[in-house]
Amino acid sequence: xxxxxxxxxxxxxxxxxxxxVPSRKSIEVSCTAGIADDGNWIRLFPVPxxxxxxxxxxxxxxxxxxxxxxxxxxSRLESYKINIDSIKILSxxxxxxxxxxxxKAKILPLESRSLCFLQAERDKNKxxxxxxxxxxxxxxxxxxxxxxxxxTADELASLLQYPLFGNxxxxxxxxxxxxxxxxxxxxxxxxxxxxxxxxxxEIGASYRAWRVKYGNQWRTKFEDRYETDMILAKDTYFFVGxxxxxxxxxxxIGLFYPPK
Numbered sequence: 001x002x003x004x005x006x007x008x009x010x011x012x013x014x015x016x017x018x019x020x021v022p023s024r025k026s027i028e029v030s031c032t033a034g035i036a037d038d039g040n041w042i043r044l045f046p047v048p049x050x051x052x053x054x055x056x057x058x059x060x061x062x063x064x065x066x067x068x069x070x071x072x073x074x075s076r077l078e079s080y081k082i083n084i085d086s087i088k089i090l091s092x093x094x095x096x097x098x099x100x101x102x103x104k105a106k107i108l109p110l111e112s113r114s115l116c117f118l119q120a121e122r123d124k125n126k127x128x129x130x131x132x133x134x135x136x137x138x139x140x141x142x143x144x145x146x147x148x149x150x151x152t153a154d155e156l157a158s159l160l161q162y163p164l165f166g167n168x169x170x171x172x173x174x175x176x177x178x179x180x181x182x183x184x185x186x187x188x189x190x191x192x193x194x195x196x197x198x199x200x201x202e203i204g205a206s207y208r209a210w211r212v213k214y215g216n217q218w219r220t221k222f223e224d225r226y227e228t229d230m231i232l233a234k235d236t237y238f239f240v241g242x243x244x245x246x247x248x249x250x251x252x253i254g255l256f257y258p259p260k
Contacts, residue, residue, distance in 0.1 A: 005069040007083065011037040011090065012044070013106055014060050015132075016239040016254030019204035020049065020173055022155040027051065028173050030201060031253055033078075033130055033241060035110065041130040043241065044068065044082040050169040056087040060254070061103055063090040074244055076129040100258035107132065107256065114186035115194055115240060115250065122242065129242040132256070135184035138236060141227035142181040142195065143219065149177045176204050180226070182238070182252060196240065198252040235260045 018031040026046035036042040044066075049057065058064045067086035071079040094102050110132050112118050118131040151159065159173055180203055183195045203226060210218040230236045239254035 005072075005081075007067045007069045009065060009086075010042070010068050010080075011063060011065050012042055013063050013094075014058055015107060015256075016241075017047075017049065017060060017201045018199040018253050019176065019201050022151065022158040022173070023048075024154075024158050027158060027161050031199070031241065033239065033253060035106065039110075041078045041110065041128065042068075043074075043076065043079045043130060045071070045074075045079065047082065047084065050173070051167050052084060052087070053167055056084065056089070058087070058089050059093050061094040062092065064088065065090055076242065076244070076247075077127045078130050079244075096258075103256075104258060111237070114188050114191065115196075115238075116186045116188040116191050118240065119250065123248075129247070131240050132237060133240070134187075134235070134237045135182075136187035136191070137185045138227075138231050139183040139185065139193070141223060141230070142179075142183060143222070144179045144181070146175070146177050146179055149175065151175050174208060176207060178207065180204075180207075184238075196238075196250055196252045198255070200252065200254050202255065230255070230257060233260060234258065 012034040014032065014034040016031070016033040020028040020030045023029040023046060026048050028048055028050065029046045030049050032044045032047045034042055034044070065088045067083040068080040071081050094106065096103065112131045112133045114133050115131075115135075118128060118133065122128060179197055181195050181197045183193065185191050185193045206225065207218070207222060210221050214221050234257035237256040238252045239256065240250050241253045243249045243251060
């Protein structure tokens with residue numbers, strides 16, 4: 001029996017967007033997450049952000065409205081398929097004035113105790129697969145060479161499937177030659193410590209820009225910004241989510257860092 005998609009119009013506050021990856025069905029996609037108008041987390045896909053029309057290119061901390069339907073290919077409760085042609089941007093990004101006061105008011109009510117807590121809940125109930133928490137301590141930022149510095153043949157084939165109509169980025173998506181991860185400890189008595197890869201769009205964009213601007217000194221600037229600053233000057237929280245094909249694995253999909 002055919003499964004008919006039931007589309008709903010939802011308002012979403014965008015909170016996280018990851019660096020794009022190749023997709024067989026959508027050329028390239030970013031994991032995009034936010035808070036829906038019912039107050040719950042929502043994961044939107046496919047979002048081929050660089051291919052969106054200019055009037056649909058939302059940023060983090062903007063409200064959008066779009067037609068969505070529960071994903072049939074992704075069993076994660078928070079995952080919804082989005083009709084990208086239906087995207088309507090409703091607001092300017094929420095400002096960072098008053099030490100991110102308005103952003104905190106929207107996001108902190110969804111704060112969880114810890115990654116340990118999120119993992120235990122997911123293992124027991126299959127949900128949540130998205131979350132937000134403040135680590136007790138961040139030990140370090142790890143910068144490790146990627147296993148493959150170039151796209152595979154299949155990934156490259158996906159990236160070359162340019163649409164016949166619509167917007168086409170001026171440059172092919174660049175593969176990041178490094179994996180960026182945070183080592184941290186939860187505010188739990190038996191936390192074993194964690195090391196999670198961070199795929200935040202911002203962190204990837206910073207690497208690409210600073211590699212050009214600072215040359216061989218990019219790493220010093222990068223560590224100042226995403227390690228020293230995040231540990232000493234910022235009140236850092238993590239947006240996290242599980243991986244579709246590896247439901248037991250979590251990654252950091254976004255950083256939230258108001259000043260201390």
